[in-house]
Amino acid sequence: MLLGRGIMFAGAMGTGAAGSLTGAAAEPLKDDPWSLEMGSVVPAYQVPSRFEKDVVRTRSNPNNEFRNSHARTPHHLLQGTVTPNGLFFSISHSGLPDIDPAQHKLVIHGLVKQPLVYTVESLSRYPMVTRMHFLECSGNGAQMFSNEPVQATAQALHGLCSNAEWTGVLLSTLLEETGIDPKAKWLFGEGADSLSLHRSVPVKKALDDAMIALYQNGERIQPGNGYPMRLLLPGYQGNMNIKHVRRIKLIDQPAMSFYEAKTYSQILPDGKMWLFHFTMEVKSFITQPSFGHSLKEPGYYEISGIAYSGNGRISKVLVSADGGKSWAQAALQEPVLPKAFTRFRMPWRWDGQPAVLQSRAWDESGAVQPLRPEFVAARGQTSTPVTNPLGFPNQHYNSITSWGVDCIRVRRGHGRRRNAWPRQADQRG
């Protein structure tokens, strides 16, 4: 077992030999100011310490201009698997609507036997389920289609995914009540925000594990995540998980809405397109250490990160510290839950020499996170950071993230150095 190292007490205090300060005579810590005075008031709703002011979501539109807003989760500053609600990622196409939950309604209609309207209050009487699931924007990691490694944090590169405990009513429970016309093959979900983002979802998914979620991590879903109710489609790309959902209309074919016909499609190298590519594929990335962290001295560190798959449970994560030449199996934090973040950990002794940290995940369906050359061959790469040559946003990046470590700080690279791609290493991996 590789353990970390503490700072030797004797050394830290500059006194005595190791072991000489044991016993009742030791009075080792001075009283800091906060140990000498009454503290501040306990608030009704807690917030983080003021010393954590930099642990926030980075925002693409902090002045709320008339366009999209992205707010990214600071994965490099977090631990565990739950993303706290304050830091859960959010993408809004028209700002945060100020919805009165007493007025909000959800209608299920179209090819059903009995159209019905639901409110927050009426749904609260239904059988509920509680499940841990990740959500990920299909554009998460879009910068990594770039043919040059982007120097950026895990927050900037992977901050459009988060993980929470959701509680709500299974959509299958409500559809059992409305009944389904046999002609219905899809449903059309629509939000109550002014953009009315809408997407088509196969009825099969609706009857599987889709949920009308009311609670996130125990409390009501917050406005940026769909207050007061959200269509949750575990494992499916984020934008289909309609926030502020007000309409579910059963239909016989996809609605071909703007967002599914253009924005959220993926152009392939051969010019064809993934039009309905819903599942977020198996993926992992290292959060500690990662870009933005400093390793001040050689010695023991824990390599830790997040793995998840829209197919189900993570079955294995391998970690490399030499850019893919050798791999070792990481410990997975129990419980390993389906379609949820799994934290992986690996003790690592850094010898102070350049290193390249990588992780690679497998899921229970047998899917594996592709190496970079495989990914590029199948999906292409671009010289622009987040769009392909047709101007479509890059989607569904799930290849490996490499963090190059030099003597001072962790930096980003697909490979060993900023300008050196680890193609050979990846092929051997």
Added chain:
Amino acid sequence: MLLGRGIMFAGAMGTGAAGSLTGAAAEPLKDDPWSLEMGSVVPAYQVPSRFEKDVVRTRSNPNNEFRNSHARTPHHLLQGTVTPNGLFFSISHSGLPDIDPAQHKLVIHGLVKQPLVYTVESLSRYPMVTRMHFLECSGNGAQMFSNEPVQATAQALHGLCSNAEWTGVLLSTLLEETGIDPKAKWLFGEGADSLSLHRSVPVKKALDDAMIALYQNGERIQPGNGYPMRLLLPGYQGNMNIKHVRRIKLIDQPAMSFYEAKTYSQILPDGKMWLFHFTMEVKSFITQPSFGHSLKEPGYYEISGIAYSGNGRISKVLVSADGGKSWAQAALQEPVLPKAFTRFRMPWRWDGQPAVLQSRAWDESGAVQPLRPEFVAARGQTSTPVTNPLGFPNQHYNSITSWGVDCIRVRRGHGRRRNAWPRQADQRG
């Protein structure tokens, strides 16, 4: 399967017969104001909707007078198993200290081979673990020692327990590094707040599952819960889980501090005292429906609540709707984790007649939540709400909570009515 009921669409809209509004012609919902305008800015750290302003912790000391502060979790307004950090319960004996994490130190000394000092930064290099655990104040439910049922919400009665995902370094990892003198049988934990609350903990517990926790639900622990580090003792009463921990001193016998010799002891009916009674016993309570909720009409409802035990996993929860005359086994939400909240659920058809809702939990050790007569015989009851006749606070209440339902609202009772104790029903249960 008992399902809830939606509001019939046709009825709600006052138009047409059921089924007549299917198809493309249906345009069932008017646009609310929030569907017609750009929303507000996406914040860096999200907060709940303004419509959730009453979903907060109730506080015993909102003006921060020079005494204890309690802040209670609003269980009757939450769902699932995770308590969000903003609503996690907190008891502070001297307000919230404003601790600079770059200055804070933890010393492990006393009967060790090598005293060591740790900082937030040095601990971040150690192997970490992530575990879901509840915390409960030993005084949670103290009012229920009362020989009269107290009319109060689940927040008021049970709000001093909460559940979170904790990440940190096992104390055993650090003690492996310091070494332990064979004479060490206890450790003395001390916080950096000005009260310096301290408690004695058996070394056996320290080597089992004790943790120096740094993260709660993914982000740094908040000030009210022990920022920047906390001694977490899963299953042990809350006050032993030293917040802002700055000292762990290994000793050969309990320190007999003020808090363990008086405040957190439990007087028994025979005049003897539980002096070192650490484990929070198996317990459950119903959160939906509960005091403060209204049932507007007969029909289907979901009965739901929380069960937990300091001994390990919950193995079974029974629910009664007739004050204990008959019981049925509730569904337990997976995953059922040790020393963590387990959500239980039971569909219920309310016929509009008076009912008494109760839950009773078992854990994997075989321990069972005591019925009221058993509890009173073993532990006593009092006429004062939160202290016994010697002026000691009541501790470790874990008997059953009964919610009486009449035609309008759910009210609190040990039994069927405010003044009718269900002794007979409890004995039959």
